[in-house]
Amino acid sequence: MKMMGSQAVMESLVQAGVKIVFGYPGGAIMPIYDALYDYQDKIKHVLVRHEQGAAHAAEGYARACGKPGVCFATSGPGATNLVTGIADAMLDSVPIVCITGQVTSALIGSDAFQEADVIGVTTPITKWNYQIIKAAEIPEVLAKAFHIATTGRPGPVVIDITKDAQFGRLDFFYPKKVTIASYNPNLFPHPKQIELAAELLNNAKRPYVLFGHGVLIAKAEKELRTLIEKGGLPAAATLHGISALPADHPLYVGFLGMHGNYGPNVLSNKADVVLAVGMRFDDRVTGRLKDYLPRAKIIHIDIDPAELNKNVKTYIPIVADAKIALQELTQKIKKNHHRPWLAEFRKCDQLEMTKVIKNESYPRAGQIKMAEVITMLSEKTKGRAIIVVDVGQHQMVAARYYKPVLADSFITSGGMGTMGFALPAGMGAKFAAPEREVIVVCGDGGFQMNIQELATIAQEQIPLKIIILNNSYLGMVRQWQELFFNKRYSSTRLQNPDFIQIAKGFYIKGEKVQDRSDLSLALSRLIKAKTPYLLEIMVEKEGNVFPMVPSGASVEEIRLE
Amino acid sequence: MKHLSTITVFSQNTPGVLYRIADLFLRRKINIESLTVSEIELPGQSRFTITVRADGDLVEKVVKQLYRIIEVSKVVDSLDHELIFKELSFIKVHTKDAAARHELERLAQMSGAKITYVTGRFLVIEKAGTEEEINNIYQLLKPYGIKEFVRSGRIAVFKE
Numbered sequence: 001m002k003m004m005g006s007q008a009v010m011e012s013l014v015q016a017g018v019k020i021v022f023g024y025p026g027g028a029i030m031p032i033y034d035a036l037y038d039y040q041d042k043i044k045h046v047l048v049r050h051e052q053g054a055a056h057a058a059e060g061y062a063r064a065c066g067k068p069g070v071c072f073a074t075s076g077p078g079a080t081n082l083v084t085g086i087a088d089a090m091l092d093s094v095p096i097v098c099i100t101g102q103v104t105s106a107l108i109g110s111d112a113f114q115e116a117d118v119i120g121v122t123t124p125i126t127k128w129n130y131q132i133i134k135a136a137e138i139p140e141v142l143a144k145a146f147h148i149a150t151t152g153r154p155g156p157v158v159i160d161i162t163k164d165a166q167f168g169r170l171d172f173f174y175p176k177k178v179t180i181a182s183y184n185p186n187l188f189p190h191p192k193q194i195e196l197a198a199e200l201l202n203n204a205k206r207p208y209v210l211f212g213h214g215v216l217i218a219k220a221e222k223e224l225r226t227l228i229e230k231g232g233l234p235a236a237a238t239l240h241g242i243s244a245l246p247a248d249h250p251l252y253v254g255f256l257g258m259h260g261n262y263g264p265n266v267l268s269n270k271a272d273v274v275l276a277v278g279m280r281f282d283d284r285v286t287g288r289l290k291d292y293l294p295r296a297k298i299i300h301i302d303i304d305p306a307e308l309n310k311n312v313k314t315y316i317p318i319v320a321d322a323k324i325a326l327q328e329l330t331q332k333i334k335k336n337h338h339r340p341w342l343a344e345f346r347k348c349d350q351l352e353m354t355k356v357i358k359n360e361s362y363p364r365a366g367q368i369k370m371a372e373v374i375t376m377l378s379e380k381t382k383g384r385a386i387i388v389v390d391v392g393q394h395q396m397v398a399a400r401y402y403k404p405v406l407a408d409s410f411i412t413s414g415g416m417g418t419m420g421f422a423l424p425a426g427m428g429a430k431f432a433a434p435e436r437e438v439i440v441v442c443g444d445g446g447f448q449m450n451i452q453e454l455a456t457i458a459q460e461q462i463p464l465k466i467i468i469l470n471n472s473y474l475g476m477v478r479q480w481q482e483l484f485f486n487k488r489y490s491s492t493r494l495q496n497p498d499f500i501q502i503a504k505g506f507y508i509k510g511e512k513v514q515d516r517s518d519l520s521l522a523l524s525r526l527i528k529a530k531t532p533y534l535l536e537i538m539v540e541k542e543g544n545v546f547p548m549v550p551s552g553a554s555v556e557e558i559r560l561e
Numbered sequence: 562m563k564h565l566s567t568i569t570v571f572s573q574n575t576p577g578v579l580y581r582i583a584d585l586f587l588r589r590k591i592n593i594e595s596l597t598v599s600e601i602e603l604p605g606q607s608r609f610t611i612t613v614r615a616d617g618d619l620v621e622k623v624v625k626q627l628y629r630i631i632e633v634s635k636v637v638d639s640l641d642h643e644l645i646f647k648e649l650s651f652i653k654v655h656t657k658d659a660a661a662r663h664e665l666e667r668l669a670q671m672s673g674a675k676i677t678y679v680t681g682r683f684l685v686i687e688k689a690g691t692e693e694e695i696n697n698i699y700q701l702l703k704p705y706g707i708k709e710f711v712r713s714g715r716i717a718v719f720k721e
């Protein structure tokens with residue numbers, strides 16, 4: 001079929017199964033937007049208010065449903081505005097495809113109007129990128145883009161298309177199958193390695209499973225559960241592993257890392273065999289590396305060979321898809337239990353409960369606490385909502401106190417820790433899972449980093465629920481200043497605008513909660529609302545998140561207070 | 562411990578691969594000592610020969626990260642004894658008079674180098690060899706006054 005390059009872009013998206021695009025138009029991408037006009041019945045376009053919002057929305061979409069998120073931006077500033085979102089997707093292995101307009105090929109390199117070297121800028125932060133200068137390349141390159149973004153270890157792909165390529169004509173043919181000779185992610189584990197791993201697990205006294213985002217990406221939640229149930233293996237989640245195992249599972253011992261639960265951190269160093277699945281031993285998880293897992297032989301399953309032996313020495317590296325590897329490993333391990341070992345975790349839980357949780361989740365006096373809001377939210381939604389959280393204290397609190405029971409239900413920016421992520425990502429998640437309750441949890445600082453997306457939410461009338469946990473501080477930084485910089489609160493106090501008035505200005509309903517006695521009903525109203533709804537909750541100003549592994553300390557040195 | 566590694570990278574010959582490869586070394590603060598690229602016997606494929614002086618552990622990590630580049634099909638990290646390797650150099654040397662020229666011609670011959678270009682004022686010596694051999698001839702010629710010196714960077718094939 002003969003068509004214009006711009007139409008070929010739209011047709012390729014249809015062929016790739018794309019249903020929604022987040023974007024913002026401009027000169028160099030106008031032909032594509034013109035073609036989009038004829039495809040509105042097949043592909044919905046969401047007009048964000050800043051391209052960063054488009055990239056995070058695409059991420060939120062991908063993380064909530066597993067399909068690639070797509071965004072459009074124009075050349076120059078449009079494309080550079082995507083950069084934070086692209087880098088975020090890179091570190092968190094999120095499949096997004098960004099299509100950027102570029103100036104006419106003859107002008108490239110001449111410092112033309114709105115020319116930016118998008119390929120140069122995005123090379124270090126993309127899984128793959130490519131500049132199309134001929135219309136004929138469009139279908140094949142886009143097919144390749146989706147293939148690369150979604151297979152192996154997923155990641156962001158940027159396709160930069162010159163204006164003349166968008167105007168050019170081609171004979172459209174979309175390849176059904178993409179093969180790239182040099183790119184064949186290894187899905188199947190080496191049988192010998194699986195055998196060795198099983199033997200190690202079968203003989204372990206204190207085996208310990210650490211699971212991450214990879215389990216969700218591989219849709220291996222069931223396989224993870226089957227494995228740990230058969231082996232009686234205690235299992236802990238990384239920040240992105242949260243929701244891969246229901247929080248109420250008897251073998252789930254909690255959340256790892258700097259502000260994770262007490263037991264999962266402190267007992268790491270007692271484990272004799274560690275099975276790490278789809279996680280990458282980030283420094284927020286390991287603490288001081290040289291004192292991490294001193295007694296454990298490590299089995300590490302990851303689809304990206306570069307993650308194996310990157311941060312910790314691995315005894316049995318397994319390059320494979322998590323789903324397949326877990327299935328095969330389950331077959332090989334013996335039915336077992338480790339009750340005394342599990343009981344050690346539960347003993348730690350008790351300690352954490354009395355020292356921290358009780359007072360954080362159920363305080364009786366003083367200002368509202370973040371943990372109490374999240375605990376109540378978790379109870380009211382029965383852990384069945386998708387929680388999209390921003391970055392800061394509230395993020396760690398949400399990770400600690402929300403108890404998701406369904407998969408793909410805890411979405412946050414982990415690797416980059418990008419403030420401003422949650423509002424647009426929540427929007428994307430709601431488009432991906434319209435039937436589910438999606439609740440954004442933001443700090444008063446981060447909320448203002450992509451606040452403009454309230455307009456998009458209002459225009460689309462998606463019933464996204466937004467909670468601002470307002471402590472009038474850049475709380476996480478303030479906590480560090482309090483603990484490690486002699487309470488010198490350098491530039492962390494926020495004099496905030498009236499968020500409810502702002503929401504009103506965007507035609508979004510909102511209410512402010514200051515008293516504990518109003519909290520429960522306000523949360524119920526938020527959950528019941530059929531429209532977008534914003535709840536600003538004034539919380540304790542100088543609350544700290546504990547437990548905490550101070551940076552540079554060993555996980556054993558975790559502080560409860 | 563730092564040692565010299567030769568990293569051979571096979572990849573599709575598409576724009577951008579060089580950038581991605583260089584970026585990986587840059588991020589790990591590994592200085593590239595030499596880098597050569599050319600097309601090889603397979604159409605559309607290029608071969609990068611990169612020499613670096615770095616910690617073996619670090620090189621191993623970078624090698625694995627090189628595989629993340631979509632176009633890269635194979636990466637081999639080798640030590641010198643596993644390779645046949647050479648580089649090419651041109652050395653442009655002043656010649657004051659005929660006596661100097663004769664002497665230089667003799668030196669070149671002795672070192673297994675070729676004279677590729679001659680004028681009244683200078684001559685160009687071409688020397689192919691290992692880095693060490695090239696360093697040696699450079700030192701020999703230095704007293705005569707070197708006008709220009711350039712070397713290609715290592716190319717290598719595997720012994721096995």
Ligand SMILES: Cc1ncc(C[n+]2csc(CCOP(=O)(O)OP(=O)(O)O)c2C)c(N)n1
Nearest residue numbers: 392393394417419443444445446474475476
């Ligand atoms: C874009 C960006 N800038 C700066 C930071 C550093 N940072 C991490 S947490 C934080 C404070 C966040 O404040 P707020 O959104 O109010 O959340 P709180 O910690 O108070 O819950 C800052 C500034 C960041 N993560 N991202």
Ligand SMILES: [Mg+2]
Nearest residue numbers: 443444473475
């Ligand atoms: Mg705050």
